[in-house]
Every structure is written in structure tokens, then in C-alpha cells.
Amino acid sequence: MPKVVGRPLCVVAVLFAALLTAFAPRYGYHRDELYFLASGRHPDWGYPDQPPLTPLLARAMSAIDADSLLLLRLPSVLAATFVVVAAGLMARELGGGRGAQVLASVAVASAAMVMGIGHLLSTASFDMAAWALVCLLVLVLLRGAEGGAERLGQRARADGCAGGGVPAAPNGCSGVGRWWLGVGLVVGIGLQNKALLIFPVVALTLALVLVGPRKIFGTKYFPMAVGLAFVIWLPYLLWQWCNGWPQWEMSRAIAGGSSGTSDSPVMFMLSQFGLMGPLLLPLWAFGLWRLWRDPRRRAFPVAYAVLFAVFLVSGGKAYYLGGMYPILLAAGAVPVAARLGDRRARWAAVGSVIAVNAIVSAVLFLPVLPVAALRDSPVLAINYDAGETIGWPQFVHRIAEVRATLGPDTAILTDNYGEAGAIERFGGEYGLPTPHSGHNSYWWWGPPSDTASAVIVVGLDRDHLTGYFAEVQPAGYIDNGLGIDNDEQGQPLFICRKPRAPMSEMWPAAKHLT
Incomplete structure (x- = not known):
């Protein structure tokens, strides 16, 4: 040997x-x-x-x-x-x-x-x-x-x-x-x-x-x-x-x-x-x-x-x-x-x-290229994960801008665990509340409060939300400012009010696993 x-x-x-x-x-x-x-x-x-x-x-x-x-x-x-x-x-x-x-x-x-x-x-x-x-x-x-x-x-x-x-x-x-x-x-x-x-x-x-x-x-x-x-x-x-x-x-x-x-x-x-x-x-x-x-x-x-x-x-x-x-x-x-x-x-x-x-x-x-060069490179087409490491601080900043126009008892609901995790990681400096999501483990961690006066929703389409809220108001879109095409770029933001039932009762329908 x-x-x-x-x-x-x-x-x-x-x-x-x-x-x-x-x-x-x-x-x-x-x-x-x-x-x-x-x-x-x-x-x-x-x-x-x-x-x-x-x-x-x-x-x-x-x-x-x-x-x-x-x-x-x-x-x-x-x-x-x-x-x-x-x-x-x-x-x-x-x-x-x-x-x-x-x-x-x-x-x-x-x-x-x-x-x-x-x-x-x-x-x-x-x-x-x-x-x-x-x-x-x-x-x-x-x-x-x-x-x-x-x-x-x-x-x-x-x-x-x-x-x-x-x-x-x-x-x-x-x-x-x-x-x-x-x-x-x-x-x-x-x-x-x-x-x-x-x-x-x-x-x-x-x-x-x-x-x-x-x-x-x-x-x-x-x-x-x-x-x-x-x-x-x-x-x-x-x-x-x-x-x-x-x-x-x-x-x-x-x-x-x-x-x-x-x-x-x-x-x-x-x-x-x-x-x-x-x-x-x-x-x-x-x-x-x-x-x-x-x-x-x-x-x-x-x-x-x-x-x-x-x-x-x-x-x-x-x-x-x-x-x-x-x-x-x-x-x-x-x-x-x-x-x-x-x-x-x-x-x-x-x-x-x-x-x-x-x-x-x-x-x-590996993140070898400058971020500014990614948009015109083949990296994003080959390496999906590269795009998912960019834009999270800007994402949370945009959520904070919407949250600043609302009351202190506003909840946040995201489409996926990455968006919710980003708000937990970067939201502290803006005083953002703990986010919620129906995605994977976040569903197990519970729904927004039934007493929330409004819910900021990111990533879900309007037609879907109208089945759960009587009032769905558009609040713009997510933009990372870099032109990087990832799962969050261009996602819609909504301010939702008047839930058709308590959030705790509607929460089972929000569950999705991927």
C-alpha cells in the first residue's frame, strides 16, 4: 500500500x-x-x-x-x-x-x-x-x-x-x-x-x-x-x-x-x-x-x-x-x-x-466578478445561486419604506423563507417586526397577529390575496438597484387590510413546501 x-x-x-x-x-x-x-x-x-x-x-x-x-x-x-x-x-x-x-x-x-x-x-x-x-x-x-x-x-x-x-x-x-x-x-x-x-x-x-x-x-x-x-x-x-x-x-x-x-x-x-x-x-x-x-x-x-x-x-x-x-x-x-x-x-x-x-x-x-459586471455576464444563467446572494439589504430597505407609512401594529408576510430571513437579519435597524411566511418552517412558526391593522405582503399576486383580504392596495415593487435578475427582482408589494377571517383561521391555507 x-x-x-x-x-x-x-x-x-x-x-x-x-x-x-x-x-x-x-x-x-x-x-x-x-x-x-x-x-x-x-x-x-x-x-x-x-x-x-x-x-x-x-x-x-x-x-x-x-x-x-x-x-x-x-x-x-x-x-x-x-x-x-x-x-x-x-x-x-x-x-x-x-x-x-x-x-x-x-x-x-x-x-x-x-x-x-x-x-x-x-x-x-x-x-x-x-x-x-x-x-x-x-x-x-x-x-x-x-x-x-x-x-x-x-x-x-x-x-x-x-x-x-x-x-x-x-x-x-x-x-x-x-x-x-x-x-x-x-x-x-x-x-x-x-x-x-x-x-x-x-x-x-x-x-x-x-x-x-x-x-x-x-x-x-x-x-x-x-x-x-x-x-x-x-x-x-x-x-x-x-x-x-x-x-x-x-x-x-x-x-x-x-x-x-x-x-x-x-x-x-x-x-x-x-x-x-x-x-x-x-x-x-x-x-x-x-x-x-x-x-x-x-x-x-x-x-x-x-x-x-x-x-x-x-x-x-x-x-x-x-x-x-x-x-x-x-x-x-x-x-x-x-x-x-x-x-x-x-x-x-x-x-x-x-x-x-x-x-x-x-x-x-465564486463571487469573483464585481457585482456590477454580473448582469452582462453568463454567470447568472449558469449559477442560479449567485443571484440569490445579491440585493437583500436593498430588499429590506424597500420593505422598511412601506412600513414607515403605516402604524406600529403592521405585520409582514412574505412569499418565501429567504425574504422572511432577510427581514429578520437586516430589519432590526429599521425596527421591523418579525416577519411571517407560509413557506416551509416559517409556516410552523405561526401566522401574523389577528390584531394587526395592516399586513405588508411581498411576492404574492393580487388575485391570490383578494381571497383573504377585502382591501388590497399596491405599494410598488422590489428593485435591487443593480439590474440583477433574481427571484425577488420586480416582485410586487401590497398593503392588505380587512382580512376575511382571523389570520389564525386562514393560516392552514398559507402552507407551501418547496
Whole structure:
């Protein structure tokens, strides 16, 4: 087994983390980050659209410095940096030496999706980190199984684990099987971040059962790992059960295209070529083929194929499959590095391709361009999330202008959680009240007061509002002043009075999950 080249991997990790850190404070909060901060102020064992881990991290970072965007994003920077290091370690587990480990880590560091999720506080960054660690641990388990039952049995008998001619269980007495407990711990914590992790876990497990090596399960630590993961995940499952399983309802809405990042089946397939960057396609495709050719590790490409089919048919988002690519890139890096050998010219050519991939990924998925240049660039068309980090202070200022013309008992109702979260974050300086919304968790946090003299409504159309209020007065539109086309730009504002029923009675109809 090749040695871990710690120093080069550390250099790559430090440079990658420094890049993300340097751009972390630019532009502004993403709508999801504002929502995580709001959710963190309502701690619970679960939410309709996510487990509690990421809101808990947002609360912890905010408690240290409520105004630091860099600090809020630091956990994601660390998670994405871990994925970069894990890619190098996976290459080592696949037999790669110094060149393969560095190539794998640099390739992953240049990937569009890895940069994108590392820049923002998101459940996706921790989901990819958890899946990368699971893949790494499973590779360790597979390496232990490769020793053969005879060698493992001899070692077990020498340690007194087996005797009387009874063969030892593979992995169990040798100690390799104990890594299953690490898998169980990581899966349990990962499921407290994003329930989506259950799909790759189940897919890889089924793939190992179908194509082997099945002896990897021949240890008492496997069922213990399953139990450990379930126990850690259980509080969130109980919350979902007690609240009518809203996660299922939200999943159906996403499959129907309700989310801003929902993909059609065609776009789901095409986006796979761009998640890591188009220039990395040959490397991860080669890795997929190499893993398929290796019977000991064939479960990984089988799991990839299963997940691809499941997410395609179920209407999943393109990035749901993103966690599979680090191991594919690592698998491709091993034979490529071996073929490059000591030929510096070839290494320079490969390095140039990865450098171009990194530059393009950074320009598209990090806040590199000045805000003023975004409107005329292709960034917003490719990276939906970039637009959702711009204009929130202006948005709240516009709400405050309308609120200043009304009485102190005026309530605020928004169409989505990003708008409500922005008012909570920036509304204090204007004395704005706590906003309300029917979107996701905000619906659980309750309606506006029945005693409100007026309700400022943003983002909902007039025809919809006339069903709930007898008086609906237009109050202008949202304008970020930058010409940036995002979900809030041009949204209407209304001042609503004379509700047709108490707000508390009409609130059930306001619920919507996406």
C-alpha cells in the first residue's frame, strides 16, 4: 500500500481553503443561509425540509459573531476542504502513489460543484463530505477483505480469536471490520444534516450485495453500524412522524419543479457533465470505467448507475449525484498518474487542463466578478445561486419604506423563507417586526397577529390575496438597484387590510413546501 503523501495534500488543502476564505465575504447572504439562521433561532429536532445539523451550525457561528459572513461559511469551507483531502486518500486506497494522490485532490479542488458548495453554508457541503468519508471507509474495508480469508484466519488464530479449526469471520477478528462503526457514525451524523444521504448509502449497500465482495458484511460490526446510524437519526425521524412526514410532501414538490434549482430529466443528464467542470469529464469517466473493470470495487459504479436512474426518474436535482464524483476522479487519477510517470511535459499538460477548469469554476461559482459586471455576464444563467446572494439589504430597505407609512401594529408576510430571513437579519435597524411566511418552517412558526391593522405582503399576486383580504392596495415593487435578475427582482408589494377571517383561521391555507 502506497504511503500517504501528507505534505502535498496539505498544501493543496490549504490553498483551496484560502481561495474559499478569500471570497467568502463578497456579495452577501444566500437565501438558504438566511433561512438557516432563522431556523437556528427556533432549535428543534427537525424541520419540514431538513434535519437540525446545519441550522445548529448557523446558530453556533452567529453566536460567535452575528455579523460575520466569513465565520458563517467557515464550516462549509472546512467540509469542502475535507472532500479535497479525502479524494487524495481514496486514490491512495486504490493503489495510487504520490502523483495519483495529488492529481485526485487537485482535480476535486478545481471542481465547480466543490467550489460552489464550499463557498456557501449549505447542507450540500456536509452531505458531500459525509459521502466522501463513507466511500473512503468502505475502501478501507474492501482492502481488508482483499487479504483473503486464509490470511485473515491465520491472523485471527494468532490473536486467539478463533480456534479448534473453526475459520474466523472475515474482518471481524482482524479488526478491519471495526471500520463499519465509523461508517455508522458518519452516516448517522450525515443523516442529521440531510436525509438525502440515505439514497447513496442504500445504493452502495445493495451494490455490494449484488456484485460483492459480500464477505465485507461478514462481521458483527456491520449490524452494529446500522443500529448506530439509526439511533443517531431517530430524533429527526420522530419529528417527521409527529408532524405528518412533511419531507415527503416537499420531495414531491421538488420533483414537480417547484424549487429554483429543480431540473428536467434532460437538464439532469446534461448537468452531470458540468458538475465537476466539463474538462474533468474524461478523468471521472475513465475512473468509472476502471472501477467497473475491478471486481473488488465494482459496487461503486453500480451504485452510481442506480443513483443516476433513481434521481432521473424521481425528478431529483442534478447535484444530488455530486457526491459520487470525488471517488470517480480518484479512481481515474490512479492509472492516469501511472501513465504520466516522470514525464514533466505530460504532467504540465494535465496540470494546465485542471488549472483552466479551476479558473472557469471559480469565475462561475465564486463571487469573483464585481457585482456590477454580473448582469452582462453568463454567470447568472449558469449559477442560479449567485443571484440569490445579491440585493437583500436593498430588499429590506424597500420593505422598511412601506412600513414607515403605516402604524406600529403592521405585520409582514412574505412569499418565501429567504425574504422572511432577510427581514429578520437586516430589519432590526429599521425596527421591523418579525416577519411571517407560509413557506416551509416559517409556516410552523405561526401566522401574523389577528390584531394587526395592516399586513405588508411581498411576492404574492393580487388575485391570490383578494381571497383573504377585502382591501388590497399596491405599494410598488422590489428593485435591487443593480439590474440583477433574481427571484425577488420586480416582485410586487401590497398593503392588505380587512382580512376575511382571523389570520389564525386562514393560516392552514398559507402552507407551501418547496
